[in-house]
Amino acid sequence: PTMDELKELYLKACSSMSCEPIHALVEDLDAAEGGSLTTLRLNGNSKRLFKSRVQPMQVFSLCEALQDDCNVLFLDLSYNQVNDLAAQAVAGLIKANRTMKFINLGGNCIGPLGAEHLARALSAPGCTLQVLSLAGNPLGEDGVMAIGDMLRVNTSLQGLDISDVQVGIKGIISICAALGGEGEEDVNRTLQAIDISAPIIQQQQDTTTLSVARMLASNSTLKELGLGKHRLVDNQLEMLVTYGLLRNNTLVSLDLRANRLSGFSGPQLERLVTERQQLTSLNLASNMLGDAGARALAATLPYSPWLTRLDLRSNTIGEQGLVALAEALGLASHLRLLLLWGNPMGLAASRALHDSLSSLQQGVATAGGKLVTDLTTYEVDGRAQVALLQVDGSEVVDEEEENEA
Secondary structure (H helix, E strand, C coil): CCHHHHHHHHHHHHHHCCCCCCHHHHHHHHHCCCCCCCEEECCCCCCCCCCCCCCHHHHHHHHHHHCCCCCCCEEECCCCCCCHHHHHHHHHHHHHCCCCCEEECCCCCCCHHHHHHHHHHHHCCCCCCCEEECCCCCCHHHHHHHHHHHHCCCCCCCEEECCCCCCCHHHHHHHHHHHCCCCCCCCCCCCCEEECCCCCCCCCCCHHHHHHHHHHHHCCCCCEEECCCCCCCHHHHHHHHHHCHHHCCCCCEEECCCCCCEHHHHHHHHHHHHHCCCCCEEECCCCECHHHHHHHHHHHHHHCCCCCEEECCCCCCCHHHHHHHHHHHCCCCCCCEEECCCCCCCHHHHHHHHHHHHHHHCCCCCCCCCCEECEEEEEECCEEEEEECCCCHHHCCCHHHHHHC
């Protein structure tokens, strides 16, 4: 249908269900009159919907109108009032619409029942949805286990975000088993990115770490993995590196933010960066690596041309570690993104960072692309100063993208 026809279908569905139309959607359809609308951004945390978030019955009317649409590829319903009932409507949309590729349901109130509805829709033959975000929903153990069962049969999903969904040990094990396991045949072979950050783990245990390691050792399709807030400690990182990461050949991006890694993890991070030559992005923000961890990473940077993005924010790195990182920059022309804010920067670190970044900006130390950092440096009365610089990941251009351009 055209945009005019889609608008007419939508208003008719709203009337039949006795619910008020989403005015932001009507405005978008009016603006696209005569053209096509491939993206519907109806996120409740936006300025235009902040005080009138999408309600469950409005989701029903929207999904009914979109069932036969062949224009919309991206639907964002994050941060609204989408509950289990509304999730059932979205599940019906997934079954009926073979054009839509991306659905964002993050930050809603979908529980185990809603997760089961979505899992059944995604398990149906012919499913074409490629990316689904359920981050920040209270799916619980049962909901995530239903998602795990779905992954064993789904062949369309390429990206899945189930971070901060109140999942525990059983749910994590279920997901890992669905993505890879020794001797298992009914495992997912199409998912390329998954975020399982922020599970509910009350005490230190090795069960989930071993499950993730076994999955990585046998999985041959996953490229991006989020393990933030898993309460990982140093010996668990060693387990993950030895039995999982170093046996995996496809992972290019690893998120280990907000764990409990200290300077004793330095040797394991050195092994990971130097031996995993496919790893291009490493997020270690909000750990406790300190000077020892920073020095270990600084020593590897000149010899790891594959690593292009490194996040070390808020890691209690002091003068010695920051100076070591600053000095390594001149020999790491491959680095495209380095985030360091949140570490205590004294006189020596500020001077070293100022000199290195100034040299890079002048093109003296690098023949590669531009290095993006979250710092800006300047001098006042001969003393180097450092200030926070807001950066956007989209500013980063990798070498492959440069060559294509």
